[in-house]
Each structure stands twice: as C-alpha cells, then as structure tokens.
Amino acid sequence: DVKVTQSSRYLVKRTGEKVFLECVQDMDHENMFWYRQDPGLGLRLIYFSYDVKMKEKGDIPEGYSVSREKKERFSLILESASTNQTSMYLCASSSPGTGSNEQYFGPGTRLTVT
Amino acid sequence: AQSVTQPDIHITVSEGASLELRCNYSYGATPYLFWYVQSPGQGLQLLLKYFSGDTLVQGIKGFEAEFKRSQSSFNLRKPSVHWSDAAEYFCAVGSNTGFQKLVFGTGTRLLVSP
Numbered sequence: 101d102v103k104v105t106q107s108s109r110y111l112v113k114r115t116g117e118k119v120f121l122e123c124v125q126d127m128d129h130e131n132m133f134w135y136r137q138d139p140g141l142g143l144r145l146i147y148f149s150y151d152v153k154m155k156e157k158g159d160i161p162e163g164y165s166v167s168r169e170k171k172e173r174f175s176l177i178l179e180s181a182s183t184n185q186t187s188m189y190l191c192a193s194s195s196p197g198t199g200s201n202e203q204y205f206g207p208g209t210r211l212t213v214t
Numbered sequence: 215a216q217s218v219t220q221p222d223i224h225i226t227v228s229e230g231a232s233l234e235l236r237c238n239y240s241y242g243a244t245p246y247l248f249w250y251v252q253s254p255g256q257g258l259q260l261l262l263k264y265f266s267g268d269t270l271v272q273g274i275k276g277f278e279a280e281f282k283r284s285q286s287s288f289n290l291r292k293p294s295v296h297w298s299d300a301a302e303y304f305c306a307v308g309s310n311t312g313f314q315k316l317v318f319g320t321g322t323r324l325l326v327s328p
Contacts, residue, residue: 144318202260205258
C-alpha cells in the first residue's frame with residue numbers, strides 16, 4: 101500500500117513565523133503535490149514537483165515555496181505566515197507509470213496562524 | 215482549461231436509501247475522472263476512477279459511477295447508504311498529458327439520517 105505521511109496533524113503558528121510542512125511518500129513516486137483545502141473551495145493546487153529539485157507553480161503559489169531535495173520528500177514552506185494561510189494542507193503523490201493520474205493523499209495538516 | 219462542478223454543497227439521505235452525487239466536468243478530450251471520499255479530519259481516499267473502457271465503473275464500499283460523454287457527467291451512485299458513508303465527496307478530472315495534475319470540484323457533504 102502507498103503511504104503518504106505528513107509531519108504534523110495539527111500546527112499552530114504565529115503571524116510572521118517561517119513554517120515548514122513536510123511530506124514523505126514510500127512508493128518511489130515521481131510526482132508530488134501540495135494542496136490547500138478550504139470550506140466551499142475544494143482543493144486548490146499550490147505547487148507540484150515531477151522530479152527531484154524540479155517544481156512547478158500551481159493555481160495559488162503566492163506566499164508559499166517548496167523544496168524537493170530527495171525523491172520521497174516534498175516540503176512546503178510558508179516564508180512569513182499570515183492569518184489567511186490558516187487552512188488544511190494536503191500532500192499527494194502519483195506516478196506517471198500508472199498511466200491514470202491517480203493521486204495518493206496524506207492525512208493532512210491543519211495549520212492555524214494566530 | 216479543465217474544470218469540475220459539483221452542484222450540491224450538502225445532501226441528506228436516509229440510511230438505506232439510494233444516493234446519487236452529481237459531477238459535471240469540462241475538458242476537451244477524453245478525461246480521466248475520479249471520485250474521492252474524505253472522512254472528518256482525514257485525507258482523501260480514492261473510491262473509483264475512469265480513464266477508458268466500460269463507462270460504468272465499480273469502486274470500493276459499494277459505490278459506482280457512470281461516465282456520460284454526451285452530458286459531460288460522472289455521477290456517483292450507491293444503492294443503499296450506510297451511516298458510515300457520511301463524509302465529503304470530491305469529483306476530480308485529469309488529463310492524459312502533461313504533469314498528471316488533477317482539478318477538483320468543491321465537494322459535496324453527505325449527511326446520513328437514521
């Protein structure tokens with residue numbers, strides 16, 4: 101079974117702090133994704149990566165950056181957290197080899213910025 | 215650009231009754247289509263997927279969905295709902311080219327009444 105893990109289930113940070121959200125997958129997947137989920141808005145793609153050290157902006161990259169130094173790990177960075185970044189953050193991975201775009205999700209990190 | 219519409223924000227169904235959740239997509243070619251379920255506080259779990267072949271697809275937990283190209287729809291159905299089906303359901307569309315991104319609908323929250 102594919103396993104995607106996220107470093108924290110709940111996180112509380114102060115405005116202006118630098119925040120790191122970590123995601124690790126154990127299935128050797130090439131693609132990894134970061135989404136944020138807000139009520140009524142569904143899942144919105146922040147960034148994705150299709151290979152080590154490669155990244156592409158998603159639909160809402162402003163205020164975020166990412167890092168992928170190893171294939172299994174994809175980090176989301178909030179350089180200076182703001183209250184409007186309070187949200188649920190979901191990480192996912194997939195492999196082009198499956199041919200079907202199926203993404204496997206982690207349990208999510210609920211981030212509160214005060 | 216791809217898009218997904220889930221017109222129902224909330225649906226309440228009596229336990230044992232049938233269920234249909236609506237999903238309409240916009241995509242120029244044959245899409246990859248997915249239904250995911252999210253239980254409270256959890257990540258997303260794949261229920262079923264369509265990318266070719268038989269337009270009626272079976273998934274886990276007794277769910278099925280039918281791809282109707284003429285209506286650009288991929289509605290999710292279950293003949294008899296159980297209380298444990300209460301969750302949020304997301305429809306997603308992906309392309310068979312590019313970086314395997316998915317576009318998600320805004321979700322439908324299913325409530326099951328006794």
